[in-house]
Amino acid sequence: MALLYDTISVGDEMPAYTTQPITRTHLIRYAGASGDFNPIHHDETFAHAVGLDNVIAQGMFIMGIAGEAITAWIDNRQIRKFNVRFLTMTEPVNLDDYENTKARATVTVTGKVVDKFEEQGEKRIRCEIVAQDGTGSRKLSGFFIAALP
């Protein structure tokens, strides 16, 4: 079920991808995996000292989740470019107030094909993507370019 250049159209949507509510444990696992030990992502006392209510997710964790959304649709090796701008901070769910905080910690990635073109001898698509949380707050926006058969 590989995507084909000839059958994809501008305006086609990438299948939406939604995370589990992001917990502090998810952030710490990502910190270990990536090497991003900025304490703002795991140490609440540091977050408080810099004026935040909670620790915040690594921007690169959210970009990585966007990468999960993309690679659920298109093979890694077809991706030629991937660019995001980070828009707002993402706070994890509070396990002692789960129902009231899960929406802010649940990220959905959507995307839409905006261009089809030939470049460097390849047939390529450009797809714009957005990640937003369950309250509608946009976390990042960006695009990727992929080569299709």
Next chain:
Amino acid sequence: MADRSKIGMEFPPYTIKVEKNKIAEFAAALAQKEDIRDIKSLYQHEQAALDAGYPGIPMPPTFAISFVFWTGGGLMGIIRELGVDVAKLLHSEEDYEYLAPICAGDTITRKMKVADMYERGRKERAGRYFMVTVLETQLINQRNEVVLNAKTTFIER
């Protein structure tokens, strides 16, 4: 505040072997999986990756960031080196250009430099003034091919 005399500074190059378990750990973190056995097959079994047409277990598209953080004291060491205040640090943009696959078993050399540092906004307008730093990273494989170009932009708010 970022030290503008660092513009053009190159970080010491670093060579690292891409380890299969490190890819699996990263893939598990992104997929929010507790158990490595629950991640996609092509991130844990070489045969699955070969069957899917890869030369080896591929990396998730954002795995490149782990090469940036691997050495020099990691992210914290890098920002200290640049004179950036961690309490004000925000990552604002990340850009990847993929030129060839990076797979488990590859030996990757990371070259990174401070491409730019500039002010945005006006100092007298609180909250609307930022110091912007742009890092450019190049990843080169064991065949001396540039496999990935990255641009990391962060600001001090």
